[in-house]
Each structure stands twice: as C-alpha cells, then as structure tokens.
Amino acid sequence: MKWNKKHYRAAGAVALLVFLWLTFFAVRETEFVLITQFGKPVRTVTEAGLHVKWFFQTANYFDRRLRIYNPRPSEFLSRDKKNLVIESYVAWKIQDPKRFVETVGDPVAAEMRLHDIVWSGLSAALGTHDLDSIISTSPDKIQAQEVLDNLTASTDRAALAQYGLQVIDVRIKRLNLPEQNKQSVYARMRAERERIARQYRAEGEEQALRIRADADRQKEETLSAAYKEAEKTKGEGDAESTRIYSQAYSRNPKFYKLLRTLESYKKIFDDKTTAILSSDSELLKIMMRGESGVQ
Amino acid sequence: MSLLDVAAKPVELAAPVARKPARRWTLRRILPGVLVLWLVTSVYIVPADQQAVETRFGKVISGRVMPGIHFSLPWPIDRVTRLKVRQLQRLVVGGDISDGVLGRTQPLASQFLTGDQNIINMRVVVQYSVGVPVDYLYQTQEVAKAVGAAVEAELARRISRRNVDAILTTEKAAIQEETRAAAQKRINEYRTGVLISTINIEIVTPPPEAADAFRDVASARADSARIVNESQGYANDVIPKARGEAQQTLEAAAAYKQRKTNEALGDAARFTQVAAEYERASAVNGRRLYLETMEQILPRMKKLIVDKSGNLDLTIIRKGAEPRNPQ
Numbered sequence: 001m002k003w004n005k006k007h008y009r010a011a012g013a014v015a016l017l018v019f020l021w022l023t024f025f026a027v028r029e030t031e032f033v034l035i036t037q038f039g040k041p042v043r044t045v046t047e048a049g050l051h052v053k054w055f056f057q058t059a060n061y062f063d064r065r066l067r068i069y070n071p072r073p074s075e076f077l078s079r080d081k082k083n084l085v086i087e088s089y090v091a092w093k094i095q096d097p098k099r100f101v102e103t104v105g106d107p108v109a110a111e112m113r114l115h116d117i118v119w120s121g122l123s124a125a126l127g128t129h130d131l132d133s134i135i136s137t138s139p140d141k142i143q144a145q146e147v148l149d150n151l152t153a154s155t156d157r158a159a160l161a162q163y164g165l166q167v168i169d170v171r172i173k174r175l176n177l178p179e180q181n182k183q184s185v186y187a188r189m190r191a192e193r194e195r196i197a198r199q200y201r202a203e204g205e206e207q208a209l210r211i212r213a214d215a216d217r218q219k220e221e222t223l224s225a226a227y228k229e230a231e232k233t234k235g236e237g238d239a240e241s242t243r244i245y246s247q248a249y250s251r252n253p254k255f256y257k258l259l260r261t262l263e264s265y266k267k268i269f270d271d272k273t274t275a276i277l278s279s280d281s282e283l284l285k286i287m288m289r290g291e292s293g294v295q
Numbered sequence: 296m297s298l299l300d301v302a303a304k305p306v307e308l309a310a311p312v313a314r315k316p317a318r319r320w321t322l323r324r325i326l327p328g329v330l331v332l333w334l335v336t337s338v339y340i341v342p343a344d345q346q347a348v349e350t351r352f353g354k355v356i357s358g359r360v361m362p363g364i365h366f367s368l369p370w371p372i373d374r375v376t377r378l379k380v381r382q383l384q385r386l387v388v389g390g391d392i393s394d395g396v397l398g399r400t401q402p403l404a405s406q407f408l409t410g411d412q413n414i415i416n417m418r419v420v421v422q423y424s425v426g427v428p429v430d431y432l433y434q435t436q437e438v439a440k441a442v443g444a445a446v447e448a449e450l451a452r453r454i455s456r457r458n459v460d461a462i463l464t465t466e467k468a469a470i471q472e473e474t475r476a477a478a479q480k481r482i483n484e485y486r487t488g489v490l491i492s493t494i495n496i497e498i499v500t501p502p503p504e505a506a507d508a509f510r511d512v513a514s515a516r517a518d519s520a521r522i523v524n525e526s527q528g529y530a531n532d533v534i535p536k537a538r539g540e541a542q543q544t545l546e547a548a549a550a551y552k553q554r555k556t557n558e559a560l561g562d563a564a565r566f567t568q569v570a571a572e573y574e575r576a577s578a579v580n581g582r583r584l585y586l587e588t589m590e591q592i593l594p595r596m597k598k599l600i601v602d603k604s605g606n607l608d609l610t611i612i613r614k615g616a617e618p619r620n621p622q
Contacts, residue, residue: 028353049354193508204519215530226541230548237552241559248563
C-alpha cells in the first residue's frame with residue numbers, strides 16, 4: 001500500500017493525540033500523583049486539576065483520602081498487672097507519596113507497619129499507667145485522652161518519617177477484659193448487685209420506720225399539746241367559776257351554809273338511808289307535843 | 296448510529312436515504328448529531344432534595360451546587376456528582392441492625408467496660424447526613440467506617456468513666472448528647488463532611504450472666520419505694536386524725552370552761568337573788584327552806600323515830616326496812 005498525503009495526515013493526527021494523551025493528565029481531589037521517569041520518582045502533584053508532564057514520564061496515582069484502619073483487638077498489661085483487651089482504630093492517609101512508594105508501596109503493607117507502631121506504642125503507654133487511669137469513675141484519675149494524644153503524636157512522627165504516612169488519630173474504640181477474666185467479673189458484678197439490692201431494701205425499711213416514728217411522735221405531740229391546752233382552759237373555767245361563786249357566797253355566808261347544807265342533804269340521803277329521828281328533834285317536836293312544841 | 300441520527304434530526308429523516316449510497320451521507324449526518332449530543336451533556340439538573348459538586352479535570356470548581364438547572368463544560372472536562380444531602384443514613388455501632396428484625400431474644404450487642412469495671416452490652420444507632428458535599432465525596436475513603444469509629448471511640452470513653460448504675464439509669468441521655476457532640480468534633484477534624492443528627496442508645500443491658508442480679512436490684516428499689524409509700528400512708532392517716540382529736544379536746548375544754556363559768560354565773564345570780572329575799576325575813580325563810588328540804592328527802596328514806604329519853608336498841612337497824620315493833 002502506497003502512502004498518500006491523506007494517510008500521512010491521519011497518522012500525524014493520531015500521533016498528536018497520543019502525544020497529548022501522554023502529556024496531559026487530570027488529578028482528582030482524591031488523589032496524589034507521583035511522576036516517575038523511567039521508574040525514578042521526579043516530583044509529586046498534590047493539586048487537583050489538569051497537569052502537564054513529559055510524554056516519557058509516568059503518572060502514578062495514590063489515594064490521598066483518609067482511611068480507617070482497625071488493628072486486631074489485642075491484650076495489654078497495665079502497670080498494676082491487669083489485663084485489658086483494647087480495640088483501637090487509626091485514622092491515616094498518605095502524606096508523602098514518594099516516601100510511601102519507596103518504603104511500603106501499598107496500603108495493606110502500610111497498615112501492617114501502622115499496626116506495629118500502634119501496638120508497641122499502646123503497650124508502652126499501658127505499661128506506664130495503672131488501669132484506673134484508663135477506666136475509672138473519678139475523672140481526675142483518667143489520663144486516657146493524654147495517653148492517646150501522645151500516642152497519636154508519636155505514631156504520626158514515626159509513620160511520617162519512615163513511611164510518608166500522616167496519622168491523624170489513634171483512638172481506643174473498645175475496652176474489654178480478656179475472656180478468662182470475665183467469669184470472675186460477672187461473679188463480682190452479681191455480688192455487687194446483691195449488696196446493692198440489700199442496701200436498697202434496708203434503706204427503704206429505715207426510711208419507712210423513720211416516717212412511722214415521726215408520725216407517731218407528731219401524733220403524741222399534737223395530742224399532748226392539746227391536753228395541756230385543754231387542761232389549762234378547764235382550769236381557767238374552774239377558777240372563774242370558783243371566783244364567781246366565792247364572790248356571790250361571801251356576801252352571805254350564813255345563808256350559803258344553810259342552803260348548801262340543805263342541798264347536799266338531798267344528795268346524801270336516798271331510799272337506802274335509814275334516819276333515826278329523835279322525837280325531840282326540831283322537825284318532830286310539833287308532831288309530839290302539839291303547839292307547845294313551837295318555841 | 297442511525298438511531299442517534301434519528302433522535303437528533305427527526306425532520307430530515309426521509310425515505311431517499313435508503314436509496315442513495317449510504318456511507319458518505321451518514322458520516323456527514325452523524326457528526327453534527329454527536330456534537331449536539333455532546334453539548335447537551337453540559338446541561339444538568341439538580342433535583343430539589345440534592346446538591347451537586349462540579350469538578351473540572353478532577354478539580355473542584357463548585358463545591359455546592361444548589362437544586363435547579365445548571366451549565367458546565369461538556370464531558371469529559373466537567374463532571375457533576377449529585378448527592379442526596381438531606382437523606383439520613385443509618386449506622387449501627389455494636390451489633391447488627393437485622394438482629395432485632397430476626398427476633399433474636401438476645402440481640403447482638405457489643406460489650407463495653409464501665410468505669411467501675413462492670414461489663415455492659417450496648418448497641419447504638421447513629422443517624423447522619425451530608426453536611427459538606429465536597430468533603431463527603433473526596434476526603435474520606437469509607438465515610439461510614441470513619442463515623443462509626445469516631446462514635447464508638449467517644450462512646451467507649453464516656454462509658455469508661457461512669458459507673459454502671461448511672462449508665463443504666465440516669466446518664467443515658469447525657470451520654471448520647473456528649474457522644475454526639477464529641478464525635479461530631481472528631482469527624483470534623485477528619486473532614487468527613489458528615490453531620491451527625493442523632494445518636495441513640497438502643498440497647499444498654501447488663502450481660503446475661505448477671506442479668507437476674509440486676510433485675511433483683513430493680514425489684515429491691517421497687518420494694519423499698521413500696522414500703523416507704525406504705526409508711527407515708529400510715530403517717531398521712533395518723534397525723535390528721537391526731538390533729539382532729541386534739542381539736543376535739545380543745546373544743547371540749549373550751550366548752551367546759553364556758554359551761555363552768557355560765558353555771559357559776561347562773562348559780563351566783565340565783566343565790567344572790569334568793570339571799571336578798573332571805574335576808575328580809577331570815578327566820579321564816581330559813582325554816583321554810585329547811586322544811587321544804589325535809590319534805591323532799593324524808594319520804595324516800597326509812598325512818599325510825601325514837602324518844603329522846605329512851606335507849607336506842609341498834610339492832611332494829613339490822614332488822615330491815617320495816618321494823619314491826621318500834622319503841
């Protein structure tokens with residue numbers, strides 16, 4: 001086949017397209033691009049958008065987004081020799097693609113390295129802290145945040161220097177006890193609950209008794225106060241009546257004596273009384289002697 | 296190819312096409328049609344419940360395109376990613392959401408360690424939506440995983456400083472709110488572009504190995520409340536009754552006083568009146584009063600009349616009511 005002008009033009013267009021394809025490359029927001037020249041890293045493109053390179057250079061794309069890595073739950077020993085199962089996570093991303101590709105190459109390998117750093121960091125941190133600085137009900141003892149902040153900072157330093165990774169956060173997701181310790185914890189929890197239940201019941205009893213006793217006391221107080229007041233009132237009444245009587249009677253004591261004595265006769269003598277009357281008595285004198293009885 | 300052609304230029308589609316040599320004509324017709332279609336890709340619509348992000352060669356040029364019709368440069372220069380920003384997404388921390396649906400008696404929940412070293416099971420449901428579309432799309436590889444991790448870490452931290460009673464009873468709402476705020480802060484640092492709307496502690500239970508002991512505490516609390524209530528009932532019964540009784544005593548005393556005083560006044564008035572009359576003729580009146588009294592009392596009594604000189608044989612008294620032989 002003989003090449004004519006048209007064929008050359010077409011070939012030229014294709015060559016131009018290939019050249020443009022090799023020269024221009026788009027970088028997305030999620031990526032870093034490492035430009036290598038015959039395998040040797042030349043420069044890093046971190047800015048998204050359209051970029052230019054030499055056609056003989058290669059663009060290597062790296063995911064720059066944040067990733068979450070969950071290391072296996074591991075058992076750690078605190079300074080006071082207590083076992084603790086810690087499940088942590090690491091938030092990390094590729095910071096320096098050049099170093100990354102030189103040292104680890106792919107994310108799975110990077111996570112293995114992170115695992116080692118975090119594991120040794122956690123185990124060192126726990127080894128210098130008591131259990132109650134990680135879990136405790138008194139807030140001033142807890143130092144978990146400081147420990148993790150320091151761990152994050154040290155992991156970040158190490159990972160960046162060695163593998164070109166940025167570690168944004170290392171946190172503890174889950175704290176638990178080793179399986180072999182759990183049974184004794186359950187037993188302790190049960191004992192604790194039983195104690196609390198007993199305490200609740202006893203406290204209820206105590207309060208109930210207190211309320212009852214208080215009610216009884218109030219009752220007695222109220223009644224006795226009323227009694228006191230009532231007796232006072234009655235006394236006043238008695239005193240008043242006595243005063244009235246004495247005032248009235250003292251004006252005519254002789255008549256009072258007569259009247260009162262006669263009055264009491266009415267009460268003293270009833271049908272069971274036998275009166276032995278002298279025929280000489282005032283009452284019967286007239287009956288016995290007739291008119292001469294009247295003096 | 297011809298189908299595209301038809302779609303682009305329906306009017307010019309005519310019968311003669313088939314008759315003529317096809318290749319030249321179709322090429323000429325395809326090119327403008329494809330061009331028009333290509334330009335059409337530069338128009339896009341964002342539905343009302345969505346927002347969009349526009350990128351040019353991968354670089355974000357518009358981070359938040361609101362609903363409506365918009366223009367961009369055609370594919371593949373500009374690209375548009377739409378996001379349902381308001382749609383709530385659900386995430387379960389500790390256990391699987393399907394467990395409840397499957398009706399397991401002991402739904403899967405994760406164990407957490409409390410500040411007083413108790414183990415409790417928890418399951419938390421997180422609901423979140425997209426807050427910053429650009430960050431949501433481009434900053435995190437697995438957004439749900441990052442959100443879940445942050446929530447779980449903040450939750451564990453809060454659980455590890457409270458005692459089990461507080462977690463099971465009073466502090467639940469506080470834990471939810473604190474965890475939400477702290478986890479939000481943390482994922483903002485990660486730039487996930489997520490807005491946590493709620494964190495809901497769905498399940499918080501003691502482990503089954505100790506559950507009955509926990510239930511007994513609850514019933515002990517109820518028992519305690521019951522006996523306290525009963526004693527309060529007793530107090531509520533006794534105290535008002537005592538008050539009433541006291542009032543009754545006081546009223547009775549007041550009545551007594553009044554009665555005594557009035558009686559005295561009455562008696563005194565009567566005495567004064569009678570005494571005044573008596574004084575006017577004391578001998579006669581004295582005798583009259585004496586006799587009147589005798590008249591009243593003597594009829595009731597047994598009477599023995601003895602002569603003043605005679606000796607009295609006292610046995611007659613013993614002989615009873617009707618002495619047959621008085622001397």
